Amino acid sequence: MRTLWVLMLKEWQEAWRDRKLIWLPVVITLLAVSQPITQYYMPEILDMAGNLPEGAVIEIPVPSGEEVLAGTLSQLGLMGTAIFVLSIMGSIAHERNNGALTLVMARPVQPLHYIASKWAANAVILLLSFGIAYGLSYYYTNLLFNEVEAKRFFGSLAVYSIWILFTLAVTLLGGVFFRKVGGIAGASLVAVSVLSLCGSLFPKFMGWSPSNSLSQASHFLMTGKWEDSFGLMLGSSFVLLACLFVFTVLKFSRYESY
Amino acid sequence: MLLSVNDLKKRYGSHTAMEGLTLQIEENQCVALLGPNGSGKTTTLNMLAGLLSPTSGTIAFMGKEKIDRREIGYLPQYPAFFPWMTAMEYLQFAGKLSHMPKNGLRQTCSDMLEFVGLAEAGNRKIGGFSGGMKQRLGLAQAMLHDPKLLILDEPVSALDPAGRRDVLEMMMKLKKRMAILFSTHVLHDAEQVCDDIVMLKDGHVKWSGPLEELKNGRKDETFILTTEEALPEWVGEKEYILEYVSVTPKTAELTLRHLKERNLLLRDCMENDLAIVRFERKNHTLEDAYMEVVNQ
Numbered sequence: 001m002r003t004l005w006v007l008m009l010k011e012w013q014e015a016w017r018d019r020k021l022i023w024l025p026v027v028i029t030l031l032a033v034s035q036p037i038t039q040y041y042m043p044e045i046l047d048m049a050g051n052l053p054e055g056a057v058i059e060i061p062v063p064s065g066e067e068v069l070a071g072t073l074s075q076l077g078l079m080g081t082a083i084f085v086l087s088i089m090g091s092i093a094h095e096r097n098n099g100a101l102t103l104v105m106a107r108p109v110q111p112l113h114y115i116a117s118k119w120a121a122n123a124v125i126l127l128l129s130f131g132i133a134y135g136l137s138y139y140y141t142n143l144l145f146n147e148v149e150a151k152r153f154f155g156s157l158a159v160y161s162i163w164i165l166f167t168l169a170v171t172l173l174g175g176v177f178f179r180k181v182g183g184i185a186g187a188s189l190v191a192v193s194v195l196s197l198c199g200s201l202f203p204k205f206m207g208w209s210p211s212n213s214l215s216q217a218s219h220f221l222m223t224g225k226w227e228d229s230f231g232l233m234l235g236s237s238f239v240l241l242a243c244l245f246v247f248t249v250l251k252f253s254r255y256e257s258y
Numbered sequence: 259m260l261l262s263v264n265d266l267k268k269r270y271g272s273h274t275a276m277e278g279l280t281l282q283i284e285e286n287q288c289v290a291l292l293g294p295n296g297s298g299k300t301t302t303l304n305m306l307a308g309l310l311s312p313t314s315g316t317i318a319f320m321g322k323e324k325i326d327r328r329e330i331g332y333l334p335q336y337p338a339f340f341p342w343m344t345a346m347e348y349l350q351f352a353g354k355l356s357h358m359p360k361n362g363l364r365q366t367c368s369d370m371l372e373f374v375g376l377a378e379a380g381n382r383k384i385g386g387f388s389g390g391m392k393q394r395l396g397l398a399q400a401m402l403h404d405p406k407l408l409i410l411d412e413p414v415s416a417l418d419p420a421g422r423r424d425v426l427e428m429m430m431k432l433k434k435r436m437a438i439l440f441s442t443h444v445l446h447d448a449e450q451v452c453d454d455i456v457m458l459k460d461g462h463v464k465w466s467g468p469l470e471e472l473k474n475g476r477k478d479e480t481f482i483l484t485t486e487e488a489l490p491e492w493v494g495e496k497e498y499i500l501e502y503v504s505v506t507p508k509t510a511e512l513t514l515r516h517l518k519e520r521n522l523l524l525r526d527c528m529e530n531d532l533a534i535v536r537f538e539r540k541n542h543t544l545e546d547a548y549m550e551v552v553n554q
Contacts, residue, residue, distance in 0.1 A: 006354045010340075017342040099338030103399065106307055106332040107355040256270075257310045 003113045004120075007104075011091075011121030024087050025129040031079055032133035035072040036140040039063055065145035066152065070218035072137045073160055076130070077214050081192060084164060085171050088122050089184040092175035092252075102257075111253035118172055119245065126164050131157065152224055156217040162237050166210040167192055169244035176251045208236035259318075260285045260406060260437050261306070266315035268301050268461075275301040277461040279315070283407065288433045290448035290469075291441040292548060293458035299441035300335060302458070303411050306439065307332040320406065328356055331405035331436075335412045337396030341385030345376055345395050348384060349402055356403040366402065374398045375424060390421045397425065401432060408432060410440035414447050426450055445544045457551050465551045472547045480540040481520060484509040486533035498522055511540065 015021045038045065043058055052058070063071075095101040104114065138153050170191050174184040192211075199211035206212060207229030219227050261283040268276040276298040283289055291299050304310035306317065308325035309332070319325045339348050349367035358366070371380045374394040379387070387395065393416060400408055413429070414422045429438060429451045442448050448455060449469065456466040465472065482505075483489070489510055494502035501513035514520060520537075527534055 002357070003355060006351065010351060014340065014342060095340075098341075099334070099336060100340050102309065102334050103332070103337060103339065103352070103396075104355065106309060106327065106330070106334075107352065108327040108357065109355055257304060 003109055004117050007109070007113060007117030008121045011117060012125070015121075015125055020087060021125065024083070024125065025132045027083060028076070028080055028129045028133040029136055031083075032072050032076060032137040033140055035075050036068045036137055036144055039068050039071065040144040063145065065141045065148040066221045068141045068145055069138065069148060069153070069156070070221045072134065072141075073156065073214065073217055073221075076133070076160075077163075077196070080130070080133075081163075081167050081196075082189060084126055084167050085185055085188045085192070088126075088168060088171050089175065089188065090181045091118055091122065092172065093179055093181055093184055097179060112249050115172070115176075115245070115249045115252055118175075119168070119248075122168055122172070123165060126168060127161055130161065130164055134160075148221070149224065152221050156221045159213045159220065160217045162213040162234075162241075163210055165241060166213075166237065166244075169241050169248070173244050173248045173251070176248050207232050209233070210237040210240060213237065259283075260287075260320060261439075262318045263306070264316045264318075266302070266305060266317065267313045268298075268305060268310070269313045274461050276305070276312075279458075279463055281456060281463075281466070283437050283439060285406070286433060286435070286437055287454065288429075288438045288452045289440075289454045289456060290452035291439065291456050291458060292443065292445065292448060293441075293464075294443065294552060296460075297458040298461045299458060300411055301461075303332075303409050303439070303441055306330075307409050328403065329406040331400035331403065331408045333393075333396045333400040333408075333410045333413060335415070337392055337399075339384045339392070339395065341383065343384055344381050345371060345384060345387075345398075346380040348395065349399060352399045353402055358403055370398045370402050374428065390417050393417055393421070393425070397428065401436070404435070406436055408436050408438045408440075410438065412442060413440055414442065414444060422447070445548055449544045457548065459552055464554065469544070472551075473544065480511055480513050481523075482509065482511055482536065482538050482540055483523070483527075483534070484536035485527070486535055490530070490532075492530075493523075493526075496523070496526065508535075 012021070043060055046052070046058055046060075092101075095104070134153075134157055138148065141148060167188070171184065171188040174188040174191075178184045178187065195209055196211040196214070199206045199209050199215070203212075203215070210233070212229060212233040216227055216230055216233060219225070259282055261281070263279055263281040266276060266279040266281075267274070279298075279302055281289075291302065293299050301310065305312050306325075307330055308327055316323065317325060320329060343351065346367060349370060350363060353363050353367060354360075368377070368380060371377050374397055376391060376394050376398065379391060384392070384395065393413070397410070397413065400410065410429075414425050417425060426447055429440070432438060433451065438451075440452075452469060454466070454468050455472065457464040483493075485508055488507045489504070493499070493510065493512075494504075498515045498519040499512050500515050501511075503511040505511055512523070514523070524534070524537065
């Protein structure tokens with residue numbers, strides 16, 4: 001247990017030293033907050049940049065706060081996922097390539113410790129960034145549009161986190177398979193986007209998929225209720241996360257040399 | 259017996275990196291692993307450090323079949339660290355991973371930095387360290403937790419002469435406290451610190467045993483004679499000289515029929531008024547022994 005904690009502390013320390021602990025929340029927040037703000041100023045923006053003929057009347061229905069927050073989530077679904085993948089892709093490969101991993105594994109450290117520390121430490125960083133970003137977006141939405149129920153905010157936050165954890169799990173699995181960060185990022189992004197594309201193409205059959213958590217979160221925001229497939233999604237996501245984790249540990253422990 | 263290795267093998271596909279290593283190390287013994295490049299030294303050390311799983315064979319460490327990594331200190335050939343940490347932070351991190359008690363860890367770490375000569379650089383980032391400093395830090399982290407067995411892979415090959423001497427001196431001090439197993443291809447270094455050697459070639463053990471035995475086993479009656487004048491021909495024709503090799507006109511290597519007959523040779527030289535500059539028994543270095551074993 002202490003080993004795990006020491007390794008996690010090292011991850012956070014590293015994230016702080018290379019300023020990941022700063023730029024990641026900032027970038028995600030900018031991305032998230034831009035949604036309510038651009039929505040709010042959309043008529044003015046169109047007016048300023050639109051080159052519309054004199055006298056044209058623009059009438060855009062004012063979106064509800066719920067809609068704006070759902071927009072925030074879909075904004076994060078695209079760009080946010082990519083940024084999350086890019087921010088953790090080198091986490092294992094880098095230490096493996098430069099040889100620092102050898103000296104860690106020469107000490108009484110089990111593969112489980114090592115992978116679990118990567119997992120837990122990065123999960124905290126990603127979820128913290130998401131929490132800050134989404135929270136600020138919620139704040140602006142309440143300020144500029146109508147007040148959204150706190151229950152809907154927290155519910156969607158929690159469900160969306162499943163998707164983030166899934167992204168993390170896939171990227172770390174890629175990290176033990178490939179040595180090149182390009183390969184890791186490519187493989188993880190392809191896996192994640194194929195899943196999310198299938199989710200939107202065949203919603204009927206993809207209820208189990210973690211990508212379903214995105215639509216669950218928006219649905220909950222709009223209606224305050226979960227879709228039917230919620231239980232299935234929750235169960236299968238946890239099983240999938242556990243499998244990915246175990247698979248990552250197994251693959252890592254089967255390295256011929258560290 | 260601290261470490262007892264029996265018939266250790268390692269194969270990568272059809273390539274055999276190590277073919278049947280048997281080795282025993284006692285407490286506080288210092289063993290050098292010699293051999294040309296690609297002879298399986300690093301493979302062997304990685305297996306003993308528990309970083310590489312052997313294809314077959316057994317390793318018993320401190321009476322157990324499992325390698326207790328708490329009691330092993332390991333220095334790879336090219337030690338790599340986290341460049342964003344300072345040397346002090348790294349040692350503390352390593353100490354915690356080896357379950358060292360928190361109390362006094364800081365003090366132990368700074369003592370260790372002092373011991374390897376990095377006291378000044380303790381608070382500098384490792385990213386800015388030179389190769390020699392990294393090697394020193396590597397040695398510090400390997401012996402930090404006072405292991406029973408220190409495994410060093412080419413500890414001196416990458417160092418300049420001063421650094422090399424420092425590291426060898428450290429190893430001399432350390433071998434009073436722990437067993438050391440190190441690989442090298444610098445024979446002179448092996449000669450200075452170790453008691454026993456194991457010679458590898460192409461994944462096979464070619465020779466193993468005490469260093470002295472290797473050197474003594476190859477003593478013969480070869481002498482080197484150097485004179486002021488050019489050596490006359492009659493020297494080589496004496497009946498007590500079995501072999502005569504002229505190295506330069508004034509120097510020759512002679513093999514005598516019998517050890518006692520060296521005085522005969524000296525007397526003959528004096529009688530013929532040759533001024534002797536040098537007359538010595540040819541000292542067999544480890545290098546000669548090594549070349550002989552490797553080329554067998």
